[in-house]
Amino acid sequence: MMNITLKVWRQKNCNSKGAFESYPVEGVSPDMSFLEMLDMLNERLIKKGIEPIAFDHDCREGICGTCSMVINGRPHGPIKGVTTCQLHMRSFKDGDNIVIEPYRAKAFPIIKDLVVDRSSFERIMVAGGYVSVRTGNAQDANAIPIGKHEADEAFNAAACIGCGACVASCKNSSAMLFVGAKVSQYALLPQGKPERKDRVLNMVAAMDAEGFGNCSNTGACEATCPKGLNLTHIARLNREYISAVLS
Amino acid sequence: MALDSKIPAGPIETKWTNHKFKMKLVNPANKRKYTVIIVGTGLAGGSAAASLAELGYNVLAFSFHESPRRAHSIAAQGGINAAKNYQNDGDSVHRLFYDTLKGGDYRAREANVHRLAEVSGNIIDQCVAQGVPFAREYGGLLDNRSFGGAQVSRTFYAKGQTGQQLLLGAYSAMNKQISEGRVQFFPRHEMLDLVVVDGKARGIVTRDLNTGEVKSWAADAVLLATGGYGNVFFLSTNAMYSNATAAWRAHKKGAFFANPCFTQIHPTCIPVSSGHQSKLTLMSESLRNDGRVWVPKKAGDNRPANQIPEDERDYYLERLYPSFGNLVPRDVASRRAKEMCDKEHGVGATKLAVYLDFSDAIKRLGKAGVEERYGNLFDMYQQITGENPYEVPMRIYPAVHYTMGGLWVDYNLQSTVPGLFVLGEANFSDHGANRLGASALMQGLADGYFVIPYTLGDYLATKGTDKLTTSHEAFKKSEEDVKAVTKKLLAVKGKTTVDEFHKKLGLIMWDYVGMARNEAGLKHALEEIRKIRDEFWKDVLVPGSETEFNQELEKAHRVADFIELGELMALDALERNESCGGHFREEYQTEDGEAQRDDEKYAYVAAWEFKGVGEKPELHKENLTFEYVKPSQRSYK
Numbered sequence: 029m030m031n032i033t034l035k036v037w038r039q040k041n042c043n044s045k046g047a048f049e050s051y052p053v054e055g056v057s058p059d060m061s062f063l064e065m066l067d068m069l070n071e072r073l074i075k076k077g078i079e080p081i082a083f084d085h086d087c088r089e090g091i092c093g094t095c096s097m098v099i100n101g102r103p104h105g106p107i108k109g110v111t112t113c114q115l116h117m118r119s120f121k122d123g124d125n126i127v128i129e130p131y132r133a134k135a136f137p138i139i140k141d142l143v144v145d146r147s148s149f150e151r152i153m154v155a156g157g158y159v160s161v162r163t164g165n166a167q168d169a170n171a172i173p174i175g176k177h178e179a180d181e182a183f184n185a186a187a188c189i190g191c192g193a194c195v196a197s198c199k200n201s202s203a204m205l206f207v208g209a210k211v212s213q214y215a216l217l218p219q220g221k222p223e224r225k226d227r228v229l230n231m232v233a234a235m236d237a238e239g240f241g242n243c244s245n246t247g248a249c250e251a252t253c254p255k256g257l258n259l260t261h262i263a264r265l266n267r268e269y270i271s272a273v274l275s
Numbered sequence: 276m277a278l279d280s281k282i283p284a285g286p287i288e289t290k291w292t293n294h295k296f297k298m299k300l301v302n303p304a305n306k307r308k309y310t311v312i313i314v315g316t317g318l319a320g321g322s323a324a325a326s327l328a329e330l331g332y333n334v335l336a337f338s339f340h341e342s343p344r345r346a347h348s349i350a351a352q353g354g355i356n357a358a359k360n361y362q363n364d365g366d367s368v369h370r371l372f373y374d375t376l377k378g379g380d381y382r383a384r385e386a387n388v389h390r391l392a393e394v395s396g397n398i399i400d401q402c403v404a405q406g407v408p409f410a411r412e413y414g415g416l417l418d419n420r421s422f423g424g425a426q427v428s429r430t431f432y433a434k435g436q437t438g439q440q441l442l443l444g445a446y447s448a449m450n451k452q453i454s455e456g457r458v459q460f461f462p463r464h465e466m467l468d469l470v471v472v473d474g475k476a477r478g479i480v481t482r483d484l485n486t487g488e489v490k491s492w493a494a495d496a497v498l499l500a501t502g503g504y505g506n507v508f509f510l511s512t513n514a515m516y517s518n519a520t521a522a523w524r525a526h527k528k529g530a531f532f533a534n535p536c537f538t539q540i541h542p543t544c545i546p547v548s549s550g551h552q553s554k555l556t557l558m559s560e561s562l563r564n565d566g567r568v569w570v571p572k573k574a575g576d577n578r579p580a581n582q583i584p585e586d587e588r589d590y591y592l593e594r595l596y597p598s599f600g601n602l603v604p605r606d607v608a609s610r611r612a613k614e615m616c617d618k619e620h621g622v623g624a625t626k627l628a629v630y631l632d633f634s635d636a637i638k639r640l641g642k643a644g645v646e647e648r649y650g651n652l653f654d655m656y657q658q659i660t661g662e663n664p665y666e667v668p669m670r671i672y673p674a675v676h677y678t679m680g681g682l683w684v685d686y687n688l689q690s691t692v693p694g695l696f697v698l699g700e701a702n703f704s705d706h707g708a709n710r711l712g713a714s715a716l717m718q719g720l721a722d723g724y725f726v727i728p729y730t731l732g733d734y735l736a737t738k739g740t741d742k743l744t745t746s747h748e749a750f751k752k753s754e755e756d757v758k759a760v761t762k763k764l765l766a767v768k769g770k771t772t773v774d775e776f777h778k779k780l781g782l783i784m785w786d787y788v789g790m791a792r793n794e795a796g797l798k799h800a801l802e803e804i805r806k807i808r809d810e811f812w813k814d815v816l817v818p819g820s821e822t823e824f825n826q827e828l829e830k831a832h833r834v835a836d837f838i839e840l841g842e843l844m845a846l847d848a849l850e851r852n853e854s855c856g857g858h859f860r861e862e863y864q865t866e867d868g869e870a871q872r873d874d875e876k877y878a879y880v881a882a883w884e885f886k887g888v889g890e891k892p893e894l895h896k897e898n899l900t901f902e903y904v905k906p907s908q909r910s911y912k
């Protein structure tokens with residue numbers, strides 16, 4: 029069993045000022061997940077009459093993209109390729125001090141404590157993150173063969189969980205990796221071709237309107253992304269954008 | 276009330292086609308005059324929202340999630356079935372129909388299951404057209420794998436993230452409709468009541484989870500696509516927020532709840548490690564394609580796996596079921612794993628686990644080949660357990676995973692409340708007493724893309740509705756009721772947290788209403804659950820207020836409903852004096868320990884009518900008839 033100390037950002041709502049609070053947590057088992065450790069702390073806080081720490085989570089298996097905090101300065105914590113909810117306490121040691129903050133970005137206002145509002149991502153997707161196809165009699169699925177390589181590449185792009193860690197890790201709060209992932213997925217597939225230009229222009233315009241910053245190629249997003257999305261998606265986004273503007 | 280399943284007449288192959296033709300259509304210009312509320316935007320709700328909006332209806336979609344992409348459908352791993360027969364291995368609509376009906380242990384409606392098999396192929400076409408990146412072969416064609424309960428390869432997949440890719444497809448279709456103004460999406464809005472006016476579902480009351488605002492919404496029809504209720508057990512493979520509140524509150528407003536005791540315990544999950552565990556993680560069933568399940572032959576054998584020689588291992592599924600082997604259906608695999616552990620052949624520290632071993636697959640396919648198929652699952656396993664499954668066999672144990680039961684619906688997906696339709700896991704419709712792997716995604720999308728667009732139109736065209744606004748007194752009354760429950764929860768100010776109650780309920784459910792049930796245990800569970808309910812309302816501790824973001828309050832509403840639903844599940848299990856699929860009553864088993872059905876007495880759907888909290892609900896029976904598939908003792912030998 030370990031004893032650790034948490035320094036957690038507490039903020040009542042989007043209008044109030046927040047501050048760090050310290051909480052010692054005793055009796056942490058290395059088999060616990062990070063969020064189970066917070067559950068345990070919250071149960072104790074509730075019993076003491078202190079408001080529990082609000083944090084977002086749902087699937088707790090690294091796929092829904094809901095968990096969102098910054099742990100010791102890094103979105104999703106210390107391990108590459110692992111979301112906050114998959115992080116286990118065996119990655120920490122007895123006596124550790126752990127700082128937990130919400131994502132900080134203008135386009136992700138704080139709702140409470142560690143919970144932020146990521147609806148800006150939704151508006152970008154609404155601007156163009158789709159192929160226009162009506163439900164009904166789509167042609168036979170095997171009528172459009174797609175090479176395994178392209179299909180796998182498109183899959184890798186589509187693996188983005190929309191968590192926003194890329195934005196939180198970027199000093200400019202840029203959403204280029206998130207947007208690049210969706211633009212890449214469709215640019216790589218024949219189904220995405222007809223709307224290719226409008227899509228990239230509209231999504232980039234929406235991204236700018238939401239107040240996400242520009243990309244200055246620091247690569248922080250790639251290093252933080254729990255799903256291994258890399259800068260080739262940003263490069264493809266740039267190419268798609270330039271060719272759409274030029275044509 | 277007599278239950279009318281509205282199954283169309285005629286031969287099974289043409290029922291749906293004829294029915295589609297006979298149903299009334301809503302004139303295109305009139306569609307936009309109709310408002311449809313959709314609660315839940317997972318696969319079922321998201322696909323319905325997109326399809327109905329495309330047709331021209333005015334759609335209001337609600338989710339307690341911040342985005343449709345967070346719905347629990349995102350977590351589905353293994354794949355989605357379709358009778359495409361791309362592999363030329365003998366698949367057909369009839370075979371998918373037969374497998375699903377048999378897999379469900381003959382407790383589903385033939386007509387529904389046939390329709391599901393019929394539209395399955397269209398689903399794949401639709402998703403590919405949307406840009407869903409399914410796995411492909413080198414030649415560019417779609418790849419398939421096989422799943423439990425089937426001897427053909429009909430499962431389409433996208434690595435171990437099929438649900439994610441399908442949901443993102445439905446989400447993208449929905450986004451297109453949002454961009455065109457035909458869908459309005461309300462995130463972080465939780466439905467807390469159904470509003471019924473003149474016997475018809477006419478709206479809902481929601482709580483805005485950010486601000487606490489309680490608000491009414493009126494419509495011409497209400498669709499619930501709110502997912503399953505596996506979290507009654509506290510520990511399950513469902514997401515932490517998955518809950519039954521929408522369905523339960525609709526039940527209290529007149530929607531019958533069907534087969535609540537039919538829950539699926541999935542055989543391949545990561546075992547529980549400690550009391551702090553908050554959820555269980557599924558290891559996709561697709562792993563049973565290549566992994567071999569075994570336990571030590573000797574009871575109480577404590578040696579590590581690699582020190583147990585081949586001839587001292589019992590590959591019990593291969594031994595007991597030579598023709599299906601490791602690919603027997605879930606209920607069978609789960610029960611056998613429990614049996615092995617009960618007989619002290621279990622492995623690992625808790626002895627509540629069996630091995631799932633990939634060493635043969637690694638020899639055959641190479642490590643890279645196994646990684647290609649299951650890489651993300653292996654990583655997930657290692658992250659949770661700290662063990663490397665490429666080197667030591669995985670330890671797995673059954674966990675609650677899916678609920679076949681749900682709100683009763685007729686062939687048109689309409690509940691017993693006119694104008695209230697139920698889609699996806701929230702209804703009870705197609706899986707009988709046990710769902711086959713890769714069939715839930717198929718059903719959710721069939722409901723949303725291909726069934727509801729027709730049947731809803733028929734309802735609106737025939738029943739049409741008068742104009743109504745939320746100023747109607749029924750809305751005011753519902754709002755008051757919702758506020759009163761919230762106040763009551765906050766006012767108790769007891770000593771026990773919501774989670775503590777939830778865990779207590781979960782343990783009772785797992786021990787007595789779980790993988791194996793018996794009369795004495797179920798009676799005991801009923802008593803205990805009632806006690807938990809009484810204590811909950813006397814001693815629950817919910818911090819904070821109702822006018823702010825308050826996650827404990829959200830949970831309190833949900834757990835209050837889980838307790839009531841848990842009671843109904845136990846009652847349903849007690850009344851069904853037979854074993855079938857996932858419902859295993861120890862008193863009713865064959866000589867070799869398989870579920871023993873009683874078709875004479877129990878070939879029916881049990882649909883329960885709510886009569887008040889603490890009152891005995893009334894049982895209504897929908898008899899099931901089988902014209903095309905003769906129910907037999909299921910055999911996977």
Ligand SMILES: Cc1cc2nc3c(=O)[nH]c(=O)nc-3n(C[C@H](O)[C@H](O)[C@H](O)COP(=O)(O)OP(=O)(O)OC[C@H]3O[C@@H](n4cnc5c(N)ncnc54)[C@H](O)[C@@H]3O)c2cc1C
Binds near residue numbers: 348437717
């Ligand atoms: C780990 C896991 C793996 C699985 N793998 C597979 C697989 O490989 N193949 C397969 O076929 N099936 C699989 N399943 C089953 C399948 O994923 C689900 O049955 C299916 O996705 C359910 O979809 P749904 O649309 O009915 O519900 P969900 O996706 O659960 O969506 C529910 C929606 O309802 C909303 N909601 C609920 N209540 C309310 C309320 N009161 N107010 C507002 N909104 C509400 C939620 O916000 C959400 O949007 C898996 C399930 C799990 C748990």
Ligand code: SF4
Binds near residue numbers: 187209255256257
């Ligand atoms: S690109 Fe990566 S970090 Fe950014 S939202 Fe997607 S998954 Fe999260």
Ligand code: FES
Binds near residue numbers: 090092094111
């Ligand atoms: S809670 Fe779903 S990704 Fe972390």
